[in-house]
Amino acid sequence: MEDEVDRLVAAWRRERPDLDVEPLEVLSRVSRLARHLDRARRLAFAEHQLEPWEFDVLTALRRAGTPYQLSPGQLLTQTLVTSGTMTNRIDRLAKKGLVERLPDPSDRRGVLVRLTDVGRDRADQALAGLLEQERAILAELSRAQRAELAGLLRQLTAPFDNIPG
Amino acid sequence: MEDEVDRLVAAWRRERPDLDVEPLEVLSRVSRLARHLDRARRLAFAEHQLEPWEFDVLTALRRAGTPYQLSPGQLLTQTLVTSGTMTNRIDRLAKKGLVERLPDPSDRRGVLVRLTDVGRDRADQALAGLLEQERAILAELSRAQRAELAGLLRQLTAPFDNIPG
DNA sequence: CCCGTTTCTCTCGATGTCAAGAGACTCGAC
DNA sequence: GTCGAGTCTCTTGACATCGAGAGAAACGGG
Structure with missing residues (x-):
């Protein structure tokens, strides 16, 4: 299954074919996942008024x-x-x-x-x-x-x- | 090598031995790593006044x-x-x-x-x-x-x- | 056409955070 | 004792963000 980072990396390879953007495969996913988790946690805590x-x-x-x-x-x-x-x-x-x-x-x-x-x-x-x-x-x-x-x-x-x- | 999440998980197992805190092993690391990355990025960008x-x-x-x-x-x-x-x-x-x-x-x-x-x-x-x-x-x-x-x-x-x- | 709805961008007020510093107190050297 | 440096918490001002909503323009059915 494809995710946003696959699309991000593809865009960079198109615009900057001279650069090796492999690090983004790992670290952009970490950052994006953390953001999703923050939102999910906010929802979970809201059920406890926190x-x-x-x-x-x-x-x-x-x-x-x-x-x-x-x-x-x-x-x-x-x-x-x-x-x-x-x-x-x-x-x-x-x-x-x-x-x-x-x-x-x-x-x-x-x-x-x-x-x-x-x-x-x-x-x-x-x-x-x-x-x-x-x-x-x-x-x-x-x-x-x-x-x-x-x-x-x-x-x-x-x-x-x-x-x- | 031990990290902060190992200490976090150990504390929870001591205080809440009734709970299975295994999910934290993955997702707390994702969140904490993202925080470290944010700080590191801020430093890297500052060299370019961004x-x-x-x-x-x-x-x-x-x-x-x-x-x-x-x-x-x-x-x-x-x-x-x-x-x-x-x-x-x-x-x-x-x-x-x-x-x-x-x-x-x-x-x-x-x-x-x-x-x-x-x-x-x-x-x-x-x-x-x-x-x-x-x-x-x-x-x-x-x-x-x-x-x-x-x-x-x-x-x-x-x-x-x-x-x- | 005309009018209501939708789609844009921007404005405004409230809020949470940071950074710097003030004030109160402790501790150790003399 | 006493003085100065260090430590601890709180205060203050600046700032970026959000959320709600205003205003302008486009769209579409009758």
């Missing part, structure tokens, strides 16, 4: 384990947004009752963000929904193919995740 | 072939942004002298956006730089592995690209 960014923050806290609390700084590094953005996000999540701000008992500059019970349940439900949807997308592939794909992708992501920042 | 969105628009015109012109509407569908955004983008590219607006001779409601010579050269140079960088990222894999990866990704993207919109 935005993707809310899911990101809530699950970071959820993965931390009890008592489900992290500093805003720790949340920054996990979600890769800036501090101004995180302040805004915590404000909105707190207003919705999904997290609460607590003073950090060991550092009076600091704050701890803790998941409320409601927040934990919402995160758990949204994760279950996400996994269900992702399983449907991956049904195109056999178990062996999925493992193969995961392994090849790991080879590409590992340098980014380990060497720099 | 933003990623500028590259998107210029190369859409470039791929169209001579005379390198498309309507704003055609650019919308290729770049997947809204019309308000495209108007803004064309304004800024025109101000930089990379594209120009022409009245559409066959439809007085319409406009044609045409790549200037400067714009075409910038697009060509930026594409060459991008491909060079992408080749470096893909050097982790053998030619056969790249072909395998492209094929598996195509199986996942094809349903999105063909069935819906």
Whole structure:
């Protein structure tokens, strides 16, 4: 089956026959698939009244384990947004009752963000929904193919995740 | 070599041992790799004084072939942004002298956006730089592995690209 | 022809993000 | 102790995007 990247590559070969555009076969597909996934996730989360960014923050806290609390700084590094953005996000999540701000008992500059019970349940439900949807997308592939794909992708992501920042 | 997704998956298995999180092994890697690629591309384009969105628009015109012109509407569908955004983008590219607006001779409601010579050269140079960088990222894999990866990704993207919109 | 519908592009207001910096507090050297 | 550098969170202003809708022109049935 043909996809958009096949058409993209064909267009480049026509317009720039001097260039080797083979890298696009892999990396343009990665980018485009990621975009499709973003849209699909937005839909899946909407069923739980969550935005993707809310899911990101809530699950970071959820993965931390009890008592489900992290500093805003720790949340920054996990979600890769800036501090101004995180302040805004915590404000909105707190207003919705999904997290609460607590003073950090060991550092009076600091704050701890803790998941409320409601927040934990919402995160758990949204994760279950996400996994269900992702399983449907991956049904195109056999178990062996999925493992193969995961392994090849790991080879590409590992340098980014380990060497720099 | 371990990557962030391995750590992510391990955290979920600890916190939610009841869930099968195998889909994350593939799809979280796709999303994270796409994010790394975005950052890398931003850097590569900066050497040519281009933003990623500028590259998107210029190369859409470039791929169209001579005379390198498309309507704003055609650019919308290729770049997947809204019309308000495209108007803004064309304004800024025109101000930089990379594209120009022409009245559409066959439809007085319409406009044609045409790549200037400067714009075409910038697009060509930026594409060459991008491909060079992408080749470096893909050097982790053998030619056969790249072909395998492209094929598996195509199986996942094809349903999105063909069935819906 | 004429009028309603559709198809274009652009305008406008709201929103989320980033980058830079301010303010509060901690920590270590002296 | 005290001072300066470092750390942490929040504030502010700029900016790109989206979504809804306005205005202009094309299209097509009666």
